[in-house]
Amino acid sequence: MGAGISILGIFVADTAYLAPRMPAVGETITGSGFSVGPGGKGSNQAVAAARAGAQVSFISKIGRDTFGDLALKTYSEAGVTPRLVIMDDQPTGAAFIYVNDSTGDNAIIVYAGAAGTIGIDDVEAARQTIEQSAVFVTQLEQPAAAAYRALDIARRAGVVTIFNPAPAEAFPDEIYGLCDYIIPNETEAAALVGFPLNTLEDAKRAGDLLLSRGVGAAVITLGARGVLFHSAAASVHVPAVTVGPVIDTTGAGDAFVGGFASALGRRMDPLGAVRFGCATAGIAVTRRGTAPAMPTLAEIEAVIV
Template identity: 40%
Template sequence: MLKTKKIIVLGSCNTDMLVHTHRLPAPGETIMGGDFIMTPGGKGANQAVAASRLGGEVTFITKIGNDIFGRQSLEVFKRENINTNFIFSDAEHPSGVALITVDKDAENCIVVAPGANKTLSKEDIDQCREIIESATILLMQLEIPIETVEYAAKIAYNAGVKVILNPAPASFLSTRLLQNIHILIPNIIEAEVISGVKISDGETAKKAADIIHQKGVGTIIITLGKFGVLLKEKGGYYNIPIESKIKAVDTTGAGDTFCGAICVGILEGMSMVESVGFANTAAGISVTRAGAQLSIPYRKEVETAKKS
């Protein structure tokens, strides 16, 4: 099948309801918060918007409810120049919602009510098979059913499409899934769950990457927060720092911005090290702003930041 230089993002679509507060509450505790923001979100949607804003040609595959949140999300994707032809609607389940609390240090805690996201099925993927098989990259996360992720990964991998998985939220992944993944982008917690290794420094991060590689993944990109990124590719390790002068306001959506940017870098022929650097710059801009999709930068902003 003729390949097109397109990114397919398969994943969740939520509406984020975000409250800023001085600190995160303890179990059973009620505290007074500050500003409230309601914005479009969901890891899949965030990554689709990021890839589109940064220059990628994006098709988003997701499922929304037949409600105001779903309709508002659909309009957002159209404004972001994302192909919405494969966004399914569920008449029985509401659109997904995420409740997010962000503290003064920009740390967050998130609870997701998946709604229609949890009904995105293998039968839905069958309706998208042709466009998946014709793409260059398939990017996925884990806020939709794991069997749907596994099914789509196998279809794409067998068609020669580069399969990228951001394994969030953290979950055990089967060997059959990992063997159909070209690039895995976990954070520390996700890498620990998949590898069984407690990550405390660069050496333990390398050990975790080695174990994940042995499970079948060719390239592993572990995001280490303020300590930067560990890239394992073709037997080599690369420690790629982040900009230390960045003052974080809200880290919500930073990982999604990073993943979308990685896809654009690869699509444009950047090396993996260059793609990670590009993604670090984009994610670094996003943490200086509140919200998930609201914080995602445009390509011109990233190019300006890299020059400064």
């Protein structure tokens, strides 16, 4: 088993529009801000983990275009090792992000482009990278079959596996048994278990169900309410970390996953890793944007008491 972290996921160029509200269909409204930046859950998680001090390889596919150049620049600046296939006949993924200019709430459309074609062959081509890492992370923005194969490769190699079932898409039930940690947010957990997570008791019930399906531990993120860590050995509610006014919660979950993975990579115990993830996300939500909002190791350590 290696030392670093490998992440399979997608890159998209986040095009973020600030506005007082979402326009209705057929309506045009005036916005109050705009930015283009690097996004995609897997890519954000890779940047978060690298900025948090881990050695990270990011496995994905992009197009040969300006958004693809943005991806490469992002990895060179964050110190992420790119393991990318560059396609000539597919665009780099892109996302439309509406951000409410007073509450920071968001609504998102993602088109994966080249990364939407990630298949089992692409995962097999990255087998060594996965097998040589300490921790492997994936999500559901690329096809579920690719996530399944990659988790299977990691598990057989004794690599710690983290599955972030986001967005809430269907996936093969066999994936549960391959997860050391499943990390859904509240909405994704509700979709998996079939009931809403209104209370901490509901979250524990959801955690029990996920354990019964074969995961090692359920790490359910609850937004400003923090995280429920739920395993056979312990069920612990870890509060969110507040370091200042919340500006933009886009990518909070990615900051948490990246921070959590980087901490596990340094052999921190799971609860310590959850606290580290909460600190990472707690800082990220006080800054606009996703990848550019990810804190450094020194910044995270400064808020962990």
